[in-house]
Amino acid sequence: MSSSHIVSIYDEELKYLSRRISEMGGTAEQMVADSVRALVTTDAALAQKVISEDVILDTAERQINDKAIVTIAKRQPMAADLREIMGAIRIAAELERVGDLGKNTAKRVIAVQSSGMPRKLARGLEHLAELALMQLKEVLDVYATRSIEKAKAIRERDDEIDAIYTSLFRELLTYMMEDPRNITPCTHLLFCAKNIERIGDHATNIAETIYYMATGSQPEGERPKDDTSTSVVAAGVADASE
Amino acid sequence: MNMMSEAAVEKALDKKMNDISYKMIGKDVSVYYGDKRALYDVNLNVRENTVTALIGPSGCGKSTFLRTLNRMNDTIDGCRVTGRITLDTDDIYDPAIDVVELRARVGMVFQKPNPFPKSIYENVAYGPRIHGLAKSKADLDAIVERSLQKAGLWNEVKDRLQEGGTGLSGGQQQRLCIARAVAVSPEVILMDEPCSALDPIATAKVEELIHELRANFTIVIVTHSMQQAARVSQRTAMFHLGNLVEENDTDKMFTNPDDQRTQDYIMGRFG
DSSP states (O other), X not given: OOSOBSSHHHHHHHHHHXXXXXXXXXXXXXXXXXXXXHHHTTOHHHHXXXXXXXXXXXHHHHHHHHHHHHHHHHHOOOHHHHHHHHHHHHXXXXXXXXXXXXXXXXXXXXXXXXXXXXXXXXXXXHHHHHHHHHHHXXXXXXXXXXXXXXXXXXXXXXXXXXXXXXXXXXXXXXXXXXXXXXXXXXXXXXXXXXXXXXXXXXXXXXXXXXXXXXXXXXXXXXXXXXXXXXXXXXXXXXXXXX | OOHHHHHHHHHHHHHHHHOOOEEEEEEEEEEEETTEEEEEEEEEEEETTOEEEEEOSTTSSHXXXXXXXXXXXXXXXXXXXXXXXXXXXXXXXXXXXOHHHHHHHEEEEOSSOOOOSSBHHHHHHHHHHXXXXXXXXXXXXXXXXXXXXXXXXXXXXXXXXXXXXXGSOHHHHHHHHHHHHHHTOOSEEEEESTTTTSOHHHHHHHXXXXXXXXXXXXXXXXXXXXXXXXXXXXXXXXEETTEEXXXXXXXXXXXXXXXXXXXXXXXXXXX
């Protein structure tokens, strides 16, 4: 964005989009952090707050889409401007999904609350959430700075989250096998862990979108994956826990 | 095991991609109007059966370049062209070249529709007649009908061919001019902002026509409408201050151009 448009209101329209994206990012980040805190501290009131905040992101996404459509129709954007607008639409959708995942985690707080949660598991979840939130925070910073290098770095770091998720998955299976009474809370926690892991994926998607917005080409190569939970079997876990 | 054959296929595809035939080749083309230099060593090749759009701000030299392709600049006093332009293998600035014949091979459509003050029929028949392309009246009739059909105008005018060409609407007049250009079976058609005086519907008809003409002709179009360049062309060349700054596939040009000046121009930004 070296120079301004000849039509200055066009700049205002693009600024509106990026400002709203940043706001959505802030809200999504806060919702995820609150949902995990509500989960580990079994704070039903905080969970309720997260649930009620989801509508903010839904509305913001709709407004961003409306503005983007009108801008495309009015300005017929080209090149970087077009990528900027398409990027805003995509990132808004990703952030809206992040909000949904936070909300889903918050909803499970009440179910987990009744049966209590092993301390160790809570710590695992917190660690997972820390990493996912860091990804999210950094990707929002990259959105503001448009650093291609940092966008690439975020994309390449998603495997850390995957690895922790896989180990949490194993742990939860172990707890369930130890005592069938753990099955209900652990199943909920499994979904919570999955939610948080997905937030990392969305952050990575956003990083890829920013890369595209800045360069006009898609990042090359497969993104690194270390989620092996799809191949974890109960017997293997039982062996490992002996 | 398939590695070799895959590589071979890729190579063949590459060859096909690289197998581009150029209809016109401009090498180090410079144009001077008196002491003022309007074009600086432009190297631009025009691909066969392709629509090439020339874009750039006013005074950038795009129309000047277009006019060098059929020596329309010859008609301007004090205009001097250096460099070399070939049509197939013929140097079009060779003194032995017959300019009238050249302009039959490289036709032109102008910004403002300019039909002759004659009948619709005569507008189209004039060129073929003076170039001796028709042996008989029936021949000429056939050329007129075919040309009007190619220009997408036949159905609208077939019952009033003897009426004046200037009585048509602006969009119809422009298509009549295209029919007139097509009638002498040119190889290349140059269009200098052919739609800037037309309404959106007439513009769409001309654009549809350009799309169809591409099968038989090579087209070079100057346009101030970036959207039009993006819609009708396969290759786009960007001019700025008399220089060719970038020539690229149109799809690339309007999504991710290489040159900053192209970027600024198509996005409507200050340079």
